[in-house]
Amino acid sequence: MSGRGRLASGQPTIADVARHAGVAVSTVSYVLSGKRAISEVTRSRVLASIRVLGYHPNAGARALASRRANVIALVLPLRSGIHVPVVMQFATAVVTSARRHEHDVLLLTSDEGPEGLRRIAAGALVDGVLVMDVELHDVRVPLLRQLGRPSVLIGLPADTCELTCVDLDFHRAGQLCVEHLAGLGHRRVALLGAPAAVYDRGTGFAHRTRAGVIEAAARHRVDAVTLPCEENASDVHHRVVGLFARHPDISALIVQNEAAVGPMQAALAALGRRVPDDVSVVAVCPDQFAEHASPRLTCVPVPAEEIGRQAVSLVMGKLRDEPVPEVTLLPPRLAVRDSTSRPGH
Amino acid sequence: MSGRGRLASGQPTIADVARHAGVAVSTVSYVLSGKRAISEVTRSRVLASIRVLGYHPNAGARALASRRANVIALVLPLRSGIHVPVVMQFATAVVTSARRHEHDVLLLTSDEGPEGLRRIAAGALVDGVLVMDVELHDVRVPLLRQLGRPSVLIGLPADTCELTCVDLDFHRAGQLCVEHLAGLGHRRVALLGAPAAVYDRGTGFAHRTRAGVIEAAARHRVDAVTLPCEENASDVHHRVVGLFARHPDISALIVQNEAAVGPMQAALAALGRRVPDDVSVVAVCPDQFAEHASPRLTCVPVPAEEIGRQAVSLVMGKLRDEPVPEVTLLPPRLAVRDSTSRPGH
DNA sequence: GTCCGTCGTCGAAGCGCTTCGACCCTCGGC
DNA sequence: GCCGAGGGTCGAAGCGCTTCGACGACGGAC
Numbered sequence: 001m002s003g004r005g006r007l008a009s010g011q012p013t014i015a016d017v018a019r020h021a022g023v024a025v026s027t028v029s030y031v032l033s034g035k036r037a038i039s040e041v042t043r044s045r046v047l048a049s050i051r052v053l054g055y056h057p058n059a060g061a062r063a064l065a066s067r068r069a070n071v072i073a074l075v076l077p078l079r080s081g082i083h084v085p086v087v088m089q090f091a092t093a094v095v096t097s098a099r100r101h102e103h104d105v106l107l108l109t110s111d112e113g114p115e116g117l118r119r120i121a122a123g124a125l126v127d128g129v130l131v132m133d134v135e136l137h138d139v140r141v142p143l144l145r146q147l148g149r150p151s152v153l154i155g156l157p158a159d160t161c162e163l164t165c166v167d168l169d170f171h172r173a174g175q176l177c178v179e180h181l182a183g184l185g186h187r188r189v190a191l192l193g194a195p196a197a198v199y200d201r202g203t204g205f206a207h208r209t210r211a212g213v214i215e216a217a218a219r220h221r222v223d224a225v226t227l228p229c230e231e232n233a234s235d236v237h238h239r240v241v242g243l244f245a246r247h248p249d250i251s252a253l254i255v256q257n258e259a260a261v262g263p264m265q266a267a268l269a270a271l272g273r274r275v276p277d278d279v280s281v282v283a284v285c286p287d288q289f290a291e292h293a294s295p296r297l298t299c300v301p302v303p304a305e306e307i308g309r310q311a312v313s314l315v316m317g318k319l320r321d322e323p324v325p326e327v328t329l330l331p332p333r334l335a336v337r338d339s340t341s342r343p344g345h
Numbered sequence: 346m347s348g349r350g351r352l353a354s355g356q357p358t359i360a361d362v363a364r365h366a367g368v369a370v371s372t373v374s375y376v377l378s379g380k381r382a383i384s385e386v387t388r389s390r391v392l393a394s395i396r397v398l399g400y401h402p403n404a405g406a407r408a409l410a411s412r413r414a415n416v417i418a419l420v421l422p423l424r425s426g427i428h429v430p431v432v433m434q435f436a437t438a439v440v441t442s443a444r445r446h447e448h449d450v451l452l453l454t455s456d457e458g459p460e461g462l463r464r465i466a467a468g469a470l471v472d473g474v475l476v477m478d479v480e481l482h483d484v485r486v487p488l489l490r491q492l493g494r495p496s497v498l499i500g501l502p503a504d505t506c507e508l509t510c511v512d513l514d515f516h517r518a519g520q521l522c523v524e525h526l527a528g529l530g531h532r533r534v535a536l537l538g539a540p541a542a543v544y545d546r547g548t549g550f551a552h553r554t555r556a557g558v559i560e561a562a563a564r565h566r567v568d569a570v571t572l573p574c575e576e577n578a579s580d581v582h583h584r585v586v587g588l589f590a591r592h593p594d595i596s597a598l599i600v601q602n603e604a605a606v607g608p609m610q611a612a613l614a615a616l617g618r619r620v621p622d623d624v625s626v627v628a629v630c631p632d633q634f635a636e637h638a639s640p641r642l643t644c645v646p647v648p649a650e651e652i653g654r655q656a657v658s659l660v661m662g663k664l665r666d667e668p669v670p671e672v673t674l675l676p677p678r679l680a681v682r683d684s685t686s687r688p689g690h
Numbered sequence: 691g692t693c694c695g696t697c698g699t700c701g702a703a704g705c706g707c708t709t710c711g712a713c714c715c716t717c718g719g720c
Numbered sequence: 721g722c723c724g725a726g727g728g729t730c731g732a733a734g735c736g737c738t739t740c741g742a743c744g745a746c747g748g749a750c
Contacts, residue, residue: 091421374737718725
């Protein structure tokens with residue numbers, strides 16, 4: 001039994017616990033990790049000492065000895081055109097699920113660039129990495145492949161080989177929107193999408209939704225026009241007004257841009273078109289957002305929490321060396337509310 | 346020179362660097378930390394070896410030996426009524442500034458409760474703590490006081506004794522709004538505030554803004570009515586309609602609720618009141634948000650980034666044992682745009 | 691020329707924890 | 721009654737780094 005005392009900080013160490021419980025340090029460790037059998041009587045004595053002393057294992061020492069930091073990194077996007085509440089939902093879901101797996105979450109922003117990732121991973125500050133806002137040809141992807149630490153991408157790059165990715169099946173989401181509208185009898189629809197910059201930098205979800213819309217429209221003999229849309233009120237206004245000027249017979253709008261929803265409704269009102277009587281609206285957005293809009297929006301919810309949970313559980317699987325699927329696409333569902341109806345009455 | 350090799354993970358250790366540079370391990374350490382004088386020639390040889398080998402210090406080992414994790418915790422709120430983009434701005438500003446001080450950021454959500462804070466702090470996972478969304482009588486405050494780690498609150502509790510807090514001076518912000526409107530000649534204004542829940546749980550910023558509005562209104566002989574406001578379109582609509590029904594002569598609105606801005610404008614439009622001709626609008630919100638609205642909103646910007654930076658720099662000061670002020674209130678400014686004008690024409 | 695202070699470097703002792711091998715004891719099988 | 725197999729516990733050796741005391745070399749002061 002080494003004779004070390006309580007830390008200067010006042011925190012008890014594992015040695016204090018061992019002494020208090022009258023066992024060896026290693027026994028305390030095994031009680032905590034469960035990696036060896038410990039008799040029930042010893043176990044409860046140790047646990048009691050832990051509670052009495054208010055012992056919390058030192059994270060640094062544990063990381064050093066076990067080579068596991070019990071921390072995962074979450075790389076968040078900072079850029080324009082990503083809807084912030086969705087990101088926050090991801091983030092909180094990730095933190096919450098990580099805690100269930102005894103891990104904490106280190107927050108990185110992409111502005112430190114690849115160097116930040118390398119530093120974090122090489123320094124063993126984290127055991128694994130979650131990356132959001134992945135582009136089709138993301139510079140971070142090659143880095144992740146050679147990083148030597150488990151990583152999970154939220155979003156799909158063009159080449160998913162050797163990677164692990166989770167996302168909503170946005171292609172299917174786009175299809176669902178069109179199918180719903182086609183089923184109601186709409187023959188001419190428009191997709192009001194993400195800001196142009198988002199398409200330009202090849203962000204997966206925007207492209208995939210658009211592709212799904214176009215594909216389903218063709219299949220259902222629906223005319224679909226798609227256009228990007230900035231996040232400020234005046235651009236939305238121009239887009240919507242211009243859209244109906246060119247295509248007065250459009251009877252439904254698919255919107256994948258939360259920030260545009262409010263201004264779009266204003267623009268429709270200004271044009272004298274009511275929702276859903278004159279124009280049906282389907283959104284691809286968090287369910288809560290659609291629920292709180294007025295009228296309540298029919299939507300394909302983006303299950304941010306579910307994706308976050310999945311991402312964590314995948315990275316945990318990889319940490320345990322379990323095989324995990326390269327691509328996990330969550331099936332979207334359609335929530336029908338008050339913003340869609342049969343056209344033309 | 347200890348003979349240890351490269352890690353199993355392939356990462357070189359400080360011993361590898363020392364061997365490569367032909368110096369002692371401690372010399373490498375001193376080169377890195379700058380805590381002892383090292384000759385220029387040795388220094389650059391060591392740095393070269395570090396670069397060649399791609400060495401990154403092991404965070405756990407460093408934390409263990411130096412008793413500094415070089416990580417700070419950021420406790421984010423999850424609750425309703427806090428505007429998410431503002432939170433994200435804080436968070437990214439915190440991450441960015443922390444990096445400038447060689448620190449990383451661990452993300453905590455308040456739903457793990459005080460226990461999470463205790464675990465993190467006692468386990469020496471973090472050196473300091475930043476807490477957002479502080480209530481007037483926050484349960485976490487007593488904990489923070491006895492935590493034994495530097496902490497900074499973003500927001501003001503009722504009793505700031507022994508604490509360190511930063512925030513925008515919302516009281517002054519409220520005054521500024523009223524002073525601007527009074528200066529334009531408005532005599533009857535309303536404050537459309539945060540959701541009722543936010544006032545109920547005693548969140549500082551909402552109360553302080555309201556107090557500032559009321560105080561300045563009295564001073565300037567302006568009638569001010571204040572009312573909370575939920576974040577969904579229909580509540581906003583009811584509030585606004587009800588407000589003008591009771592007080593038809595209100596000529597200006599102060600809004601501290603980003604989510605309410607869009608619906609409020611819609612409601613005003615529905616009432617046939619134009620902005621700014623019939624009703625002036627001043628918002629308390631992120632500048633960017635006001636800039637992107639239509640019309641561009643006169644506002645008192647909430648400088649999320651600046652507050653985040655300040656919070657980090659305060660906690661860093663405390664880590665260095667420097668004395669820091671208990672309360673730091675950032676002076677608000679008024680950005681005049683297109684949503685305010687003289688009343689009644 | 692000697693002494694002392696300073697600069698630059700080294701070696702070794704931890705930091706608090708995990709983990710491996712060893713050991714003792716008990717129990718069942720023969 | 722003896723042996724082997726576990727179960728339960730211990731001690732010690734690290735994990736990679738920081739930091740402290742020590743020490744040699746050099747140079748200025750006397």
